[in-house]
Amino acid sequence: xxxxxxxxxxxxxxxxxxxxxxxxxxxKNVQDxxxxxxxxVLTAYENIRKLQKETAFKSWMFTILANTxxxxxxxxxxRQKREEGGVESxxxxxxxxxxxxxxxxxxxxxxxxxxEEQEIVALSVFGGYNSKEIGSALxxxxxxxxxxxxxxxxxxxYILE
Numbered sequence: 048x049x050x051x052x053x054x055x056x057x058x059x060x061x062x063x064x065x066x067x068x069x070x071x072x073x074x075k076n077v078q079d080x081x082x083x084x085x086x087x088v089l090t091a092y093e094n095i096r097k098l099q100k101e102t103a104f105k106s107w108m109f110t111i112l113a114n115t116x117x118x119x120x121x122x123x124x125x126r127q128k129r130e131e132g133g134v135e136s137x138x139x140x141x142x143x144x145x146x147x148x149x150x151x152x153x154x155x156x157x158x159x160x161x162x163e164e165q166e167i168v169a170l171s172v173f174g175g176y177n178s179k180e181i182g183s184a185l186x187x188x189x190x191x192x193x194x195x196x197x198x199x200x201x202x203x204x205y206i207l208e
Contacts, residue, residue: 050095058104059088066112068173072157073116073165083119087112109174110184113166120162156206164199171196 050058066087070080091111098107157165166185170176176184178192185192 156203
């Protein structure tokens with residue numbers, strides 16, 4: 048696809064918040080999430096000519112981001128079990144307005160999921176992707192994505208009860 052910096056910026060503007068939320072969910076801290084998004088955007092911009100259809104931009108970007116997060120987590124050795132705790136990394140919301148008990152419970156429930164389950168849940172919740180799109184990004188059958196997402200959410204629900 049032919050694309051100049053202005054066109055790329057316009058397309059990116061529509062998805063950057065979802066990308067950041069996804070990265071934050073996967074990386075578990077603000078700085079690592081920001082690094083993953085920045086690295087992904089740079090990689091995407093350098094390779095934009097490989098994108099065949101503009102309509103595939105969002106899923107292409109999330110695929111790059113998911114791969115970047117996976118690589119960074121592997122490199123860091125999952126940073127000492129994701130530095131146990133660290134609620135402050137969940138968002139920029141002030142400590143006064145965030146219910147830490149619920150946030151910690153949800154974070155712990157999410158961490159119980161396998162890496163693949165985390166990706167599927169995060170792409171579904173933060174990326175807004177359907178099972179067909181997630182399946183395409185992760186090379187899985189859409190029915191498999193639906194069952195894995197369902198089981199992952201059931202696991203989280205069981206833990207949160």
